[in-house]
Amino acid sequence: xxxxxxxxxxxxxxxxxxxxxxxxxxxxxxxxxxxxxxxxxxxxxxxxxxxxxxxxxxxxxxxxxxxxxxxxxxxxxxxxxxxxxxxxxxxxxxxxxxxxxxxxxxxxxxxxxxxxxxxxxxxxxxxxxxxxxxxxxxxxxxxxxxxxxxxxxxxxxxxxxxxxxxxxxxxxxxxxxxxxxxxxxxxxxxxxxxxxxxxxxxxxxxxxxxxxxxxxxxxxxxxxxxxxxxxxxxxxxxxxxxxxxxxxxxxxxxxxxxxxxxxxxxxxxxxxxxxxxxxxxxxxxxxxxxxxxxxxxxxxxxxxxxxxxxxxxxxxxxxxxxxxxxxxxxxxxxxxxxxxxxxxxxxxxxxxxxxxxxxxxxxxxxxxxxxxxxxxxxxxxxxxxxxxxxxxxxxxxxxxxxxxxxxxxx
Amino acid sequence: xxxxxxxxxxxxxxxxxxxxxxxxxxxxxxxxxxxxxxxxxxxxxxxxxxxxxxxxxxxxxxxxxxxxxxxxxxxxxxxxxxxxxxxxxxxxxxxxxxxxxxxxxxxxxxxxxxxxxxxxxxxxxxxxxxxxxxxxxxxxxxxxxxxxxxxxxxxxxxxxxxxxxxxxxxxxxxxxxxxxxxxxxxxxxxxxxxxxxxxxxxxxxxxxxxxxxxxxxxxxxxxxxxxxxxxxxxxxxxxxxxxxxxxxxxxxxxxxxxxxxxxxxxxxxxxxxxxxxxxxxxxxxxxxxxxxxxxxxxxxxxxxxxxxxxxxxxxxxxxxxxxxxxxxxxxxxxxxxxxxxxxxxxxx
Numbered sequence: 202x203x204x205x206x207x208x209x210x211x212x213x214x215x216x217x218x219x220x221x222x223x224x225x226x227x228x229x230x231x232x233x234x235x236x237x238x239x240x241x242x243x244x245x246x247x248x249x250x251x252x253x254x255x256x257x258x259x260x261x262x263x264x265x266x267x268x269x270x271x272x273x274x275x276x277x278x279x280x281x282x283x284x285x286x287x288x289x290x291x292x293x294x295x296x297x298x299x300x301x302x303x304x305x306x307x308x309x310x311x312x313x314x315x316x317x318x319x320x321x322x323x324x325x326x327x328x329x330x331x332x333x334x335x336x337x338x339x340x341x342x343x344x345x346x347x348x349x350x351x352x353x354x355x356x357x358x359x360x361x362x363x364x365x366x367x368x369x370x371x372x373x374x375x376x377x378x379x380x381x382x383x384x385x386x387x388x389x390x391x392x393x394x395x396x397x398x399x400x401x402x403x404x405x406x407x408x409x410x411x412x413x414x415x416x417x418x419x420x421x422x423x424x425x426x427x428x429x430x431x432x433x434x435x436x437x438x439x440x441x442x443x444x445x446x447x448x449x450x451x452x453x454x455x456x457x458x459x460x461x462x463x464x465x466x467x468x469x470x471x472x473x474x475x476x477x478x479x480x481x482x483x484x485x486x487x488x489x490x491x492x493x494x495x496x497x498x499x500x501x502x503x504x505x506x507x508x509x510x511x512x513x514x515x516x517x518x519x520x521x522x523x524x525x526x527x528x529x530x531x532x533x534x535x536x537x538x539x540x541x542x543x544x545x546x547x548x549x550x551x552x553x554x555x556x557x558x559x560x561x562x563x564x565x566x567x568x569x570x571x572x573x574x575x576x577x578x579x580x581x582x583x584x585x586x587x588x589x590x591x592x593x594x595x596x597x598x599x600x601x602x603x604x605x606x607x608x609x610x611x
Numbered sequence: 612x613x614x615x616x617x618x619x620x621x622x623x624x625x626x627x628x629x630x631x632x633x634x635x636x637x638x639x640x641x642x643x644x645x646x647x648x649x650x651x652x653x654x655x656x657x658x659x660x661x662x663x664x665x666x667x668x669x670x671x672x673x674x675x676x677x678x679x680x681x682x683x684x685x686x687x688x689x690x691x692x693x694x695x696x697x698x699x700x701x702x703x704x705x706x707x708x709x710x711x712x713x714x715x716x717x718x719x720x721x722x723x724x725x726x727x728x729x730x731x732x733x734x735x736x737x738x739x740x741x742x743x744x745x746x747x748x749x750x751x752x753x754x755x756x757x758x759x760x761x762x763x764x765x766x767x768x769x770x771x772x773x774x775x776x777x778x779x780x781x782x783x784x785x786x787x788x789x790x791x792x793x794x795x796x797x798x799x800x801x802x803x804x805x806x807x808x809x810x811x812x813x814x815x816x817x818x819x820x821x822x823x824x825x826x827x828x829x830x831x832x833x834x835x836x837x838x839x840x841x842x843x844x845x846x847x848x849x850x851x852x853x854x855x856x857x858x859x860x861x862x863x864x865x866x867x868x869x870x871x872x873x874x875x876x877x878x879x880x881x882x883x884x885x886x887x888x889x890x891x892x893x894x895x896x897x898x899x900x901x902x903x904x905x906x907x908x909x910x911x912x913x914x915x916x917x918x919x920x921x922x923x924x925x926x927x928x929x930x931x932x933x934x935x936x937x938x939x940x941x942x943x944x945x946x947x948x949x950x951x952x953x954x955x956x957x958x959x
Contacts, residue, residue, distance in 0.1 A: 288917050293780070296924070297879030298668050298869055299914050306660070307918050322779045325872070394777030427767060427778040435763055435778050435875045600774065611776055 251283035251315075251515045254308030256301060258320035259430055259459050261289045264490060265483040266429065266459035266501075270319040270342065273503025276536075277511045286311055292322060294432045301326020302333060309337055315514040317342060317507065321398060322429065331361040338519035340364055340510055342503070343398055348523035350594055362521045364506045366540030369405040369596065370528055370564055371499025372455075373571055374543050375480040376409025377560045378496040379453040381553045382478050386418040389446035391439060392425040393458045395611060399425075400599045406455050407606050408571040413560060422451065423608025430459040440466055447477055453496070455480045464490040478548045488546040495546035497557075502534075502542055525593070530565035572596055577604040617951070622898070624947040625938060632937040633930055646920060647930075654915030655908035660796050667869050669907035670802045671696065671861035671878075675885035676892075676899045677813050678857035682747075683894055684817070685850035686830030691736045691751025693882035694758035695729040695855040699862025701762060702728030704781065704873040707788035707866070708770065717788040718801065721863055729859015730852045732758065737851030741844040747851075755882075763875050770873065780874040790868040802864055809857060814896050826850055858882065887935045906931065 255274040259267035267289060274285040288304045290296055301323045305316050318327035319342045327341045337360060344363045345351035355361070379388045388410055390403055407421050424446070427436035439458055443466035446454055456463035456479060467479035468491030481487030481498035488495035506526055513519045529539035543561065545554055563569040574585030578601040585591055601610040637644040655665045675692055682689035689695075702724035711717045735754060739745040763778060770781045793800045817823040828836045829843040829850075836843040865877050888906060892898035913927030941947065 286918055287921075288914075290924075293870070293874040294876045296914070297876060297881075298865075298910065300870070303664060304914070304918070307654070307914065310658075311918055322777075325783050394775070394779065396775045396777060425776065427763075427776075432778070432875070434759060609776065611774060 251281060251511065252286060252312045253277065253283055253511055253514070254286045254288070254305065254311075254313035254316040256291050256304050256308075256316065256318045256320075256323065257287065257289040258292050258322055259290060261287060263430070263459060263484075264461050264487060267319070269484045269501045270317070270503055273501075273507045274317070276504030277508050280508055281511060281515070283511060283515070286313055292320075292432075294435060300329075302330040305330035305334065305337075305339070309334060313337070315339070315511055315519070317510075319343075319503075320429065321396060327361065328355065328358070331355075331358045335360055338362070338510070338514040340507070345397075345523065345597065347521045348597075351523065352598060359521050360519070362510065362519070363523045363525075364503070364510065365525050366501055366503075366506075367525060367527050368402055368499060368501070368541055369572075371541045371543055372402045372405035372457075373409030373412075373564065374557065374561055375455050375482075375497065375499050376406035376411075377413035378545075378549060378553075378557055379406075379455050379478075379480055380410040380412075380414035380419065381556055382496055382549065383414070383453045384476070385450055385452050386414070386416060387420045387422070387449075387451040388453050388455065389449075389451040390421065390423040390455045390606075390608070391443060391446070391458055391463050392423050392608070393429045394427055395425050395609060397598050399457065400602060400610065401596060402457060403606070403608075404599055404603050405571070406457075407603055409560075411605065412569075412571055413556070419605070421606045422446070422449075423602060423606055425609060426458060431462065439463065443467070444470075447475065452476060453478045453480070456482045459483060461487055461490045464488070464495060467491055467494045481546075485542065485544055488544060492547050494548050496548040497546040498544050500542050500544065502536060502540055504536060505538055506540055525597075528565075533561075533565075578602070579604055579606060579610055620951060621947045624950060625941050628941055628946070629934055629937045633933050636933055637926075637930075640926075642922065642926070647916065647922070647926070650915040650919045651909060651912030654912035654919070656912075661911070663796055663798055665904075665907050665911045666799060666803065667864070668879075668911050669904050670799065670806060670864040670868060671881045672885055672888070672907055673806055673900055673903040674809065674861040674864065675858050675882050676888045676903045677809055677896065678854040678861070679885055679889045680813065680817075680894050680896065680899065681826065681850045681857075682854045683889055684823075684826045684830050685847050686833065687737075687740070687847060687850060688748050689733070689736070689751060689851065689854050690748050690886070691733065691754045692854070692858050692885060693878045693880070694751070694755040695732045695858035696862040696865065696878040696882050697755075697758040697762055698732040698855075699725035699729035699859025700866040700873060700877040701758075701765065701862070702726075702859060703863040703866045704765075704770070704784075707784040708781070711788075713785040713787045715787055717785075718790055718867060721788065721867055722805075722860065725859040725863035726856040727859070729862060730856035733851040733853075733855020733858065734848065736855075737848040740851075741847055759875065762873065762877060766873060766875060778875050780870070780872045783872045784867065788867060789871055790864065799868055802868055805860060809860075810896060810900060817896065884931075891935060891938050 257267040257270055261271040262268055277283050278285055286308050291304055301318055308316055316339045321343050331339050339361045341361060341363055343365045345353050346355045346361055347363045348354055390406060392399055392403055403423050410421060424442050426439050431439050439462040443454055443463045447470055454463045463479050464481055467477050470477050471494045478494050478496050480496045483500060485500040487498040506524055526540040528541050529535055533539050534542040570590050572591035574589040575587045576585045578584050634644040656662050679689055703721040706721040706724050711720050736747050736750050739750040740747045766781055767776055767778055772782050790799055791801050792798055825841055826846050829846040833843045866873055888902050892902050909927060913924050916922040916926055917924045
């Protein structure tokens, strides 16, 4: 028994040595935090900082969807002095057995007064969390739970709002840019998974391409990889799919997944001397991956709408709204007002840029509504009759791809 | 009895040394080990609801670990454990989506199907080994891939959500199909009961039955077993079936207890993790129960690193790997034994 006590003492000694060294570090760290907090106080008076949670489906620096949300959160921090708690890579493959409602509850424990769940994939989790914590405001980006006319309306969840930008316009511009550039008439659309949102945006890209394409041999092919980004062994590999697009005779890819594989592949193929181009997605600096071959990127600017939600939550005025925001047509790329934007890339020459600008001009003036009939679905049934314009609901819940596109609808 | 105390002492020293190594490496990373362990403990046991979350992770890991003790005893490397977990989850999902799905007997029918599906998947490995002389590592690995292929096919094919084709998972089960829980914090009583029944059952099998003895004999020397007039092949088959069935229960716990739906990575990699756990515990049933709890706490608490400390949660993977590696190396070096005998001698 004596031996045991000796051992115990030795172990306590060794642990305490570690404890001492790290507690010094901690002291220094806390000092720093205190200093920073003091500085913050100097700016904001004596208010406790507003804390909010940001749950991302991918990594915060994915140069795509998740990074756009992360920067939306940074925008709130910058303007309001609030503090963001981030949890990234929240999906079953990267974080096994960690569900969205658990992350929400951890964030609330840490003092979050508002939580953003930023993926369609988080639906089940955020609905459960909103039920569990009815007093904490939450946003489910890209969702439809707060839309009264929506199919999945949950009027009982008075603390869960939705935010989404009208990316249809961004995708129309993307489609138009692709159509202006293609020489073969073969445009490929690198799709993630199939749902209302992706059908809607794939259709918008096709409508843009159809409008801008000069000729009648437009071939618009859609391939879905199975998830928002590549999960090895689970989804198809977007790098491989992109290569297959080019091998199959396409010369422009419109990327719609969260990550920039299509840009990488296009950059590589162009470096080998091929005449190929790509349109990025989600993140404003997406073109930086392959600047010479990038025709442009429609991107999300979540900042303004997120800031608004944060302000409302901080002042106790949060309402469960369904927000599907129009771009600010005066200045689409204005960081402080427009939910979506478009950056033209170096892949377009001057005359193509001019044509694209006049297309954008047409969209913004309201003179051009591409969701106008006659339009048919892929199976030949009528979507919009001659002259009929689509309602919001008809656009949001498009049940099929449109006639003229190839690829799976469901 | 004396031997047991010595075993506990050795393991205790090994645990302290292992933790010291982990602390040291974490310090090298420029992080504070104390605050990391503090947030892991807080994240896994800081509140009742967090403790229950740990139990939900502990269930599949402890079940898969005890399953592996059967195959390891028979001298078999059951790499196919992941596939057996997955197939158990498929069995459970099959029931949850059937007409049983909204009845209160659903979880119990799920248990039967999970046992059957997992057991069958394990048995394939066994048959290939005994009848076809295919090494169980290769067939197991192959069957793992086949099982995850089946799950993805089911999720994006016949079991997909309406109007959606996504690998994110099936529809959430009807609440009747969830594993029954108690109280507002959802204490998973049924799961805990299952774990204890299986552990006690297995303890008796290995300690007091000739079946357990013969299983071990098969593992020690297959040919000698034959000379004692029993067929080692039969015992290999049985060990695979039992292991698969118990692993199937782990899958049931994942599908109906953790996710309440079928997702592609339903096994969570817990099968492979369990192999490491059983290796660390040298097949000791009670150590397995404890170490698997430690690992679940690590996994659940690890989510806090990001939220509380802003650290990347891959750090948990590093801690896990360090733990296993240093433990196994220490075991080989037999440092603790030398240390212990020195202390004993100096005391005398």
